Amino acid sequence: MAERYGAYALAGNPAAPADVLLRLLALNDRSITHRLSYHPALTGEVAEAMLIHPERWVRHLLAESFTAAPELRARLLDGPASDAMSVAMGPHPYRIRVEPLPDHAYERLLDHERGNVRYETVGAPSTPDHILVPLAGHADPYFRRAASRRVWHLLGADARSALLADADSDVRTSASLQVMDVDEERTEELVRTLAGDWRLGEVVERGRLGRALAERLVAEEVLLARLALNPTLPAGLAAGLADHENPAVRLAVSARPELSEDERAAIDWRIDPEDRLPGLWWVWNARHDPETLRRCATSAHTWLRRSAASCPGLPQDCVELLAGDADFAVRLLLAEGHPQAPAELLLDLYLHGTHRAVAMLTSRPGFPEAGLAPRFADATDPRARTLALRDPAATPELVERLSRDPDARVRRAAARDPRLPAPRLLELLADPDTVSGAAANPVLPPAEMAALLDREGVPH
Known part of the structure; x- marks a missing residue:
């Protein structure tokens, strides 16, 4: 593939005609075909050719494409039986919502002769709620378990009661996990039945704790770093862990909701800039409560501020406050999670952040465009000069000037x-350093696209 950079770029060119894309498909090159499967306009002859392609891996790439129409992906069920698994799994793009298949496709998948196809269907993130709700009464306990896990909030009282009393222990456990935050007895039962199970951590952190159970868990030192995060752990028991030898336990205690700022400061906790911490559940549960979010956003505790920054409902005054936070993770979480993240925050993180996630910030709706050309066309940083091309007011003369930039990344972006x-x-297009950019340009004439494929040895 190294000698076919132009062909690879053409596979993603939104203006490439069908005859060019069909030549690329006929190569049977996995990298190029994978790029082709995410083409912005995967329809017509090209989609049909992938749909009936003799190579199974090509059809499976179509099943995994989030740009292919759901109706097209569903038609793979009319082909070889082995394609059903890929249809069931479907696309899993990062932070992109995938449109569900037609209902008739789910009927076929849920009735498929292969169990793993049925199970992948109920586990796929794109399977819609209205398909999952009726499964609460399905004969297969795996289906009932999936319904309790994914659509509990949509089930009626009778369906919930039935799942909580289900003959299958795994179904009962799955249902109990949905109500443990309000049910002390269920929490106690789960602690007993899940001893040694990875889900025990979720129970001790989020289940509603009775006094006797809480005392026993503390005495037996059961997952103390997670137990200390449980808001229903009695405050006195939590306070007794404030000077625990384990820094993770002290940190958990310091992030409890009932503490004042002075009480948090009195605990020896530490968070390094590179520490990865999950959002605090009690903050997320209060994501629609402006006052709680405001208290967290103004806290001196880094974990509370990070958790607040992840909440889309954070009040605007707190958004502006956290946009200037000293903690990089707070600013990044705000940029990724809040719909009104300031444009200058997105821009600053993109230019100066070192985390790999900052490269994706240019796709955020609020990332700035207007005015970038005069600000960055002559910047010393090549990444900043590339941003000048995002400006709708950038002139053809400026684009051509940047196409002669000393940095190849800038030249490719201009191309x-x-x-x-x-x-x-x-x-x-004739320059090996920039052919990948030029071949992706939608104004490239189709005749030049075809000539490029000839030069790179792509058969007709």
């Missing part, structure tokens, strides 16, 4: 820009 004058685009 993709539709405002680039045609003669310069063809020059970049």
Whole structure:
């Protein structure tokens, strides 16, 4: 594939005609076909060719494509039986919502002769709620377990009661996990039945604790770092853990909801900038409570501020406050999770952040565009100069100037820009350093696309 950078780029060009894409498909090159499966306009002849392709891996790439229409993916069920598994699993793009299959496709998948196809269907993130709700009464306990886990909030009282009293112990456990935060008896039962199970940590952290159970868990030192996070752990028992030798336990105690700022400060806790911490459940549960979020956003405790920054309902005054937070993770979580994250925050993190997630911030709706050309066209940082091309007001003259930039990344970005004058685009198409950018440019003439494939040895 190394000698076919242009072909790989053409596979993602939104203006590439069907004859060009079909030539690429006929290569049977896995990297190029994978790029082709996410083409912005995967329809018509190309989609049909993938649908009936003799190679199973090509059809499976179509099943995993989030740009392919759900109706198209569903038609794979009319082909070889082995394709059903890929249809059931479906696409799993990062932070992109996938449209569900038609209902008739789920009927076929849930009735499939292979059990793993049925089970992947009920576990797939894109399977809609209205398909899962009726499964609460299904004969297969795996289906009932999936319904209790994923759509408990939509089930009626009778369905919930039936699941909590189910003959299958795994179903009962799954249902009990949904009510343990309000049911002391269920929590106690789960602690007993899940001893040694990985789910015990979730129970001691989120289940409603009776006094006797709480005392026993503390005395036996059962997962103290998670137990100390449980808001229903009596405050006196939690206070007794404030000077525990384990720093993770002290940190958990310091993040409890009932503590004042002075009480938190009195505990020896530490959070390093690179520490990865899950959001605090009690903060997330209060995500619609402006006052609780405001208290967390103004706290001196880093964990509370990080948890508040992850809540889309954070009040605007707190958004502005946390946008200037000294903790990088607070700013990044705010940029990733809040719909009104300031444009300058997104820009600053992109230019100066070192975490790999900052590269994706340019896809956030609030990332700035207007005014970037005069700000960054002459910047010393190549990544900043590339941003100038995002400006709708950038002139063809500026795009051409940046296409001659000393940094190849800037030249490639300019090569993709539709405002680039045609003669310069063809020059970049002939340059090995920039062919991948030029081949992706939607204004590239189809004749030049075909000629590029000829040069790279792609058969007709």
